[in-house]
Each structure stands twice: as C-alpha cells, then as structure tokens.
Amino acid sequence: xxxxxxxxxxxxxxxxxxxxxxxxxxxxxxxxxxxxxxxxxxxxxxxxxxxxxxxxxxxxxxxxxxxxxxxxxxxxxxxxxxxxxxxxxxxxxxxxxxxxxxxxxxxxxxxxxxxxxxxxxxxxxxxxxxxxxxxxxxxxxxxxxxxxxxxxxxxxxxxxxxxxxxxxxxxxxxxxxxxxxxxxxx
Amino acid sequence: xxxxxxxxxxxxxxxxxxxxxxxxxxxxxxxxxxxxxxxxxxxxxxxxxxxxxxxxxxxxxxxxxxxxxxxxxxxxxxxxxxxxxxxxxxxxxxxxxxxxxxxxxxxxxxxxxxxxxxxxxxxxxxxxxxxxxxxxxxxxxxxxxxxxxxxxxxxxxxxxxxxxxxxxxxxxxxxxxxxxxxxxxxxxxxxxxxxxxxxxxxxxxxxxxxxxxxxxxxxxxxxxxxxxxx
Numbered sequence: 459x460x461x462x463x464x465x466x467x468x469x470x471x472x473x474x475x476x477x478x479x480x481x482x483x484x485x486x487x488x489x490x491x492x493x494x495x496x497x498x499x500x501x502x503x504x505x506x507x508x509x510x511x512x513x514x515x516x517x518x519x520x521x522x523x524x525x526x527x528x529x530x531x532x533x534x535x536x537x538x539x540x541x542x543x544x545x546x547x548x549x550x551x552x553x554x555x556x557x558x559x560x561x562x563x564x565x566x567x568x569x570x571x572x573x574x575x576x577x578x579x580x581x582x583x584x585x586x587x588x589x590x591x592x593x594x595x596x597x598x599x600x601x602x603x604x605x606x607x608x609x610x611x612x613x614x615x616x617x618x619x620x621x622x623x624x625x626x627x628x629x630x631x632x633x634x635x636x637x638x639x640x641x642x643x644x
Numbered sequence: 645x646x647x648x649x650x651x652x653x654x655x656x657x658x659x660x661x662x663x664x665x666x667x668x669x670x671x672x673x674x675x676x677x678x679x680x681x682x683x684x685x686x687x688x689x690x691x692x693x694x695x696x697x698x699x700x701x702x703x704x705x706x707x708x709x710x711x712x713x714x715x716x717x718x719x720x721x722x723x724x725x726x727x728x729x730x731x732x733x734x735x736x737x738x739x740x741x742x743x744x745x746x747x748x749x750x751x752x753x754x755x756x757x758x759x760x761x762x763x764x765x766x767x768x769x770x771x772x773x774x775x776x777x778x779x780x781x782x783x784x785x786x787x788x789x790x791x792x793x794x795x796x797x798x799x800x801x802x803x804x805x806x807x808x809x810x811x812x813x814x815x816x817x818x819x820x821x822x823x824x825x826x827x828x829x830x831x832x833x834x835x836x837x838x839x840x841x842x843x844x845x846x847x848x849x850x851x852x853x854x855x856x857x858x859x860x861x862x863x864x865x866x867x868x869x870x871x872x873x874x
Binding site for chain 2: 504505545551554556557558562564569575594597619621
C-alpha cells in the first residue's frame with residue numbers, strides 16, 4: 459500500500475511539473491504561430507525603416523532574441539534577398555495597429571521569410587514611447603519565432619498586446635516559459 | 645476485499661493523472677496542431693476555422709478598445725449581422741508601394757446587417773476590410789465563414805495613406821467615395837451555430853480589458869455595446 463502511495467505521489471508531482479514548468483508562469487501552447495526555418499534569424503532594414511525615427515528599436519529586438527534565447531542573429535545588409543528571415547518596414551498601418559508580423563515566403567510548415575512592419579505614430583500615442591517601441595519590436599520578433607499573445611491571461615511579457623502598462627523590463631522580454639519553448643525547439 | 649478495491653481506485657487515479665499529464669504536455673507542445681484538428685472536425689461555418697485561415701501567418705500588435713464606451717466613441721459604425729461572403733480586399737499601389745511591405749493583403753468581409761448601433765441601416769450590406777494572411781485565399785475564407793454571426797466595430801480608413809507615394813485602391817463592391825470600413829483588431833467577433841463562444845480574428849476574448857466585463861459570447865459582447873451606446 460505504501461509503495462502504491464509513493465508511486466501515486468511521484469506521478470502527481472510529475473504531472474504538476476508538466477503543467478507548471480518551465481518557470482512559474484502559466485503554460486502556453488507552442489508554437490502558436492509558424493516557426494522560422496532555423497535557429498539563425500537573419501534580418502534587414504528597408505530604406506523606410508532605416509530612415510524612420512527609431513531604427514534602433516529593430517536592432518534592440520534582434521539583440522534581445524540573440525541574448526535571451528539560444529537563437530542567433532545576423533544582419534543581412536540591404537533587403538534584397540527573399541531568404542532573409544525578417545524584413546523590417548516602417549509605415550502608417552491602418553487603424554489602431556501598432557505593428558505586424560506577416561509571413562511572406564512559406565516552405566512546407568515553416569516560414570522562410572516574413573515582414574515586420576512598425577507604425578511609430580500609433581505606438582507613440584500615450585506614454586513611454588521608447589520603451590513602447592521596443593516592446594512592439596520584441597513582440598513582433600516573438601511572433602516570428604512561434605509565440606502568440608500571452609499577457610495578461612497567462613504571464614507578463616512582451617507578448618502583451620497594446621501599450622506597455624509600465625516601464626518594467628518584463629514588458630520588453632520574453633517570459634522564461636517562452637524562452638524554454640524556443641530553446642527546446644532551436 | 646478492501647485492499648483489492650483500494651488498489652483499483654488507485655489504478656484509476658494513476659491512469660487519470662497520467663492521462664491528464666499527457667494531455668497537458670501535448671497541449672503545451674503542439675497547440676496549433678490541436679486547434680487545426682479541432683477546426684477540421686467542426687462544421688464548415690466554424691469561427692475558429694475562419695480565424696485560423698485569416699490570421700495564420702499574420703499577427704498584429706494593436707491598441708485596445710479600452711471599453712465599450714470607448715468603442716462607441718472611436719468607431720464610425722457598429723453592426724451585428726451575418727457574414728455572407730468574403731472577397732478580395734483593398735490593395736496598395738504607387739511608386740513607393742514596396743515601402744509598405746512585400747505583400748499587404750486584405751480581405752473584404754461582406755456582412756448582411758441585422759441591426760446597427762451606428763453608421764449603417766438594417767438589411768443592407770457592409771463591406772469590411774480585414775487584415776489577411778498572405779498565404780490564405782478569399783475563396784477558402786468564404787467557404788469557412790459564410791453563415792457565421794458577426795459583431796463588428798468599424799473604423800473609417802478612407803483617408804489612410806500608408807506611406808508617401810503609396811495609395812489605397814478600393815476593392816470591387818465598395819463605393820469609390822464615402823467610408824472605407826476596417827474592423828478594429830479587437831472589434832471583430834464571430835460565432836457559428838455550433839460554437840459555444842465567440843472568436844476573434846486578430847484578438848482573443850482574454851485580451852479585452854476588464855471594462856468589457858469578460859464577454860465570452862457574441863450576445864454578451866453586443867449587450868455591452870448596446871448599454872454603452874444608450
């Protein structure tokens with residue numbers, strides 16, 4: 459009887475681990491979007507993005523992916539190759555859209571190349587503009603590596619939609635749970 | 645006897661816990677695949693399937709409609725009706741069109757209006773622009789979505805210029821002048837006869853702010869708007 463009880467406790471503990479690990483955040487599915495073709499995420503800035511008010515936010519988002527996950531990045535230079543994973547654009551997006559990630563070139567079930575489009579005017583409505591731009595840029599790159607919208611129902615991170623609630627750095631980072639998913643895949 | 649009975653209960657418990665763990669693990673690892681499988685098993689008029697087709701390979705970050713009152717104030721039209729067709733959406737042209745993206749596809753959701761809180765008359769058709777994934781086509785969207793009930797909070801983007809040297813070309817069926825309606829990302833909700841809850845194309849119900857009162861069905865969402873419009 460004691461052996462059965464121990465076995466049961468072990469199984470319940472394992473089940474709890476499956477439900478709540480990694481990290482203490484609530485589990486989210488993965489991938490929630492299409493995955494990229496490899497762990498190397500190449501990117502380029504279009505002329506419009508390079509000439510925008512804050513091209514540095516693109517560099518910021520790429521560096522966050524590189525420094526907080528097992529993925530690596532590489533600046534491809536000019537946007538001319540449809541194999542480059544991310545093309546950055548700056549423009550006025552319709553309505554209340556702040557930024558968007560759209561897969562352009564699909565290969566099987568993975569996304570070979572995607573556009574990330576940023577609307578600085580829309581993002582700069584409200585407070586904390588610089589941090590808010592960085593959040594949206596990190597957010598769109600999050601979509602490009604398989605993440606969907608998370609906050610506030612599951613955990614606090616850059617995958618929240620809309621303006622950041624505060625200057626807390628967590629709104630410009632991926633949650634540990636998300637990072638674990640990414641690292642397990644790449 | 646008691647020992648055998650306890651053992652059987654434990655066996656059932658162990659099996660149930662193991663199954664729950666496996667289900668949780670499977671859900672955590674492959675949510676997209678599970679969603680797609682679920683959609684395929686549903687009826688053709690599945691809001692989940694339409695949303696998956698429309699937004700697969702496309703995700704938006706957007707500013708929220710902060711409350712029902714804010715939605716009423718910010719919108720040009722608010723309608724409830726039936727999705728009767730999905731056709732090609734607006735396109736962009738001009739010397740600098742490439743600056744707006746390699747492809748910027750939209751679909752037109754044709755909605756037969758049942759009732760409107762503002763900006764439309766009952767028994768008319770309203771043509772709504774919706775951001776669409778570049779990898780989906782409107783025929784599939786029409787097949788998946790025709791017959792779904794819809795509530796749409798609409799913006800007028802007739803003055804929209806994406807970038808210098810880029811102009812918007814209205815799709816067929818939309819008047820050359822007057823409003824060009826775009827659904828707010830968190831203002832387009834659909835529900836089919838077999839659906840227990842509403843589905844957003846670009847937003848999830850959990851993303852609605854607390855001021856909305858956590859609506860889970862189209863009727864609850866509509867009631868919130870009705871109250872705000874009084």
